[in-house]
Amino acid sequence: MDTQDWYDVKEFAPGTYQFTEAERWNMFLFIGGERALLLDGGIGVGSARRLAESITDLPIDHVLTHTHWDHVGAIHEWESVGVHPNGKDKLANDYSAGCRDFVETWKGRPFPEGFDPETFTIPPGKFGRAVQEGDVIDLGGRTLRVWDTPGHSPCSISLFDDKERVLITGDLVKPGMPLFIQVPTAVLSDYGPSMRKLEKIAKENDARWVCSGHTDPCGDISIIGRMAAFVEEVEAGAHEPPKKREAGKWGVVDEYEATGFSVWIKDHARK
Numbered sequence: 001m002d003t004q005d006w007y008d009v010k011e012f013a014p015g016t017y018q019f020t021e022a023e024r025w026n027m028f029l030f031i032g033g034e035r036a037l038l039l040d041g042g043i044g045v046g047s048a049r050r051l052a053e054s055i056t057d058l059p060i061d062h063v064l065t066h067t068h069w070d071h072v073g074a075i076h077e078w079e080s081v082g083v084h085p086n087g088k089d090k091l092a093n094d095y096s097a098g099c100r101d102f103v104e105t106w107k108g109r110p111f112p113e114g115f116d117p118e119t120f121t122i123p124p125g126k127f128g129r130a131v132q133e134g135d136v137i138d139l140g141g142r143t144l145r146v147w148d149t150p151g152h153s154p155c156s157i158s159l160f161d162d163k164e165r166v167l168i169t170g171d172l173v174k175p176g177m178p179l180f181i182q183v184p185t186a187v188l189s190d191y192g193p194s195m196r197k198l199e200k201i202a203k204e205n206d207a208r209w210v211c212s213g214h215t216d217p218c219g220d221i222s223i224i225g226r227m228a229a230f231v232e233e234v235e236a237g238a239h240e241p242p243k244k245r246e247a248g249k250w251g252v253v254d255e256y257e258a259t260g261f262s263v264w265i266k267d268h269a270r271k
């Protein structure tokens with residue numbers, strides 16, 4: 001397996017892999033009977049495509065849960081990429097600010113061979129197809145269904161793998177980590193409905209794993225409903241006043257603490 005001494009790889013269900021880049025950014029490889037799917041691509045310091053192709057010989061499609069810089073690092077490695085229509089124009093964004101910030105603050109394992117921190121940026125990708133609610137991605141004997149789940153970003157989608165009952169939530173539900181409602185694209189009022197949608201999908205389909213862009217697979221699906229309820233309370237003003245917290249590049253954010261997780265918000269997301 002070609003980890004480039006950079007990616008951590010976990011096969012948490014048969015034919016279902018979580019790759020983690022730089023200990024904080026996840027992507028997921030689903031292997032079907034005829035095709036494979038790589039969901040998200042990390043930040044692209046390593047080559048996610050090389051890693052994926054070292055695991056399967058099947059053709060691999062690349063789809064994004066949303067277009068934040070820390071998920072699009074592999075878009076240039078594919079001929080074209082699947083993304084929600086709201087993210088179509090973002091594939092050509094300039095992501096160099098995030099890249100610079102990462103290189104300047106990274107203190108972990110050495111960069112992979114051949115990586116140049118001086119020139120690191122994320123090249124643009126090409127839009128291939130819209131991926132949105134109602135779509136079914138057929139990998140041959142394995143299907144993933146798609147739902148629109150805005151909140152963290154207007155282009156956020158979630159996917160459910162019918163074979164291993166894995167729910168991928170992008171950055172919407174992050175068990176054990178703060179919910180990032182402070183990012184520029186976040187809309188607080190979209191969180192509750194999207195999370196309730198995921199709660200229903202997880203229950204109806206007896207989901208086994210809830211997976212996100214930044215946390216390890218979580219086997220406790222009740223976390224979705226608990227997070228939804230808390231976010232709804234925050235939106236209704238039930239937890240005022242929030243704590244103020246210094247949150248690095250995001251400046252001072254409002255922090256609401258629940259049991260086992262917290263919520264970070266900036267005012268723009270409340271409108």
Ligand SMILES: [Zn+2]
Binds near residue numbers: 066068152171
């Ligand atoms: Zn994000």
